[in-house]
Amino acid sequence: MHDDLKITLMGTPSLYQKSLFVQQFNSDLQRLVDTLYAAMYKFNGVGIAAPQIGINKRVIVFGFEKNPRYPGEESVSPTTLVNPEYEVLSEKLISGWEGCLSVPKIRGLVDRYEKIRYWGYNEKGELIKRDAEGFHARVVQHEVDHLDGILFPSRVRDLRNLCFEATMAEYSQE
Numbered sequence: 001m002h003d004d005l006k007i008t009l010m011g012t013p014s015l016y017q018k019s020l021f022v023q024q025f026n027s028d029l030q031r032l033v034d035t036l037y038a039a040m041y042k043f044n045g046v047g048i049a050a051p052q053i054g055i056n057k058r059v060i061v062f063g064f065e066k067n068p069r070y071p072g073e074e075s076v077s078p079t080t081l082v083n084p085e086y087e088v089l090s091e092k093l094i095s096g097w098e099g100c101l102s103v104p105k106i107r108g109l110v111d112r113y114e115k116i117r118y119w120g121y122n123e124k125g126e127l128i129k130r131d132a133e134g135f136h137a138r139v140v141q142h143e144v145d146h147l148d149g150i151l152f153p154s155r156v157r158d159l160r161n162l163c164f165e166a167t168m169a170e171y172s173q174e
């Protein structure tokens with residue numbers, strides 16, 4: 001039923017729009033969430049935001065056990081956040097390489113807050129509130145950016161740190 005899943009790619013105008021808050025927790029929302037998980041798993045993402053499947057609503061899902069795209073990172077349980085928000089718990093920024101299903105084959109070095117507290121609702125309307133740090137916090141900041149029309153390349157401060165994955169792999173060998 002999710003055979004026709006497609007990811008909206010960089011350059012598509014809707015990816016640069018601010019998404020709308022969800023008003024109703026109904027079956028449309030449940031279908032959207034189901035589709036987001038299906039797309040995330042199909043394309044091996046660690047997170048995905050509704051605008052990436054062409055829906056400008058404030059819904060993200062994320063989570064992974066072991067992800068081949070991000071080896072060595074600890075697991076995060078599958079989490080749905082409707083109307084997510086976060087506050088910064090530490091002003092400390094850390095740099096890390098990011099990728100995005102909407103920006104295939106490219107990685108960029110992006111600064112993110114190390115520690116945040118985020119909250120939002122699951123598809124049933126139940127409040128979820130957590131403190132997160134490191135990669136977990138990075139993923140949430142990346143996905144919430146999508147809801148505000150921001151793709152990670154615009155967060156790369158030095159464009160020399162925007163690279164093709166294949167080229168990086170070539171030059172990271174000894």
Ligand code: NI
Binds near residue numbers: 101
């Ligand atoms: Ni992304």
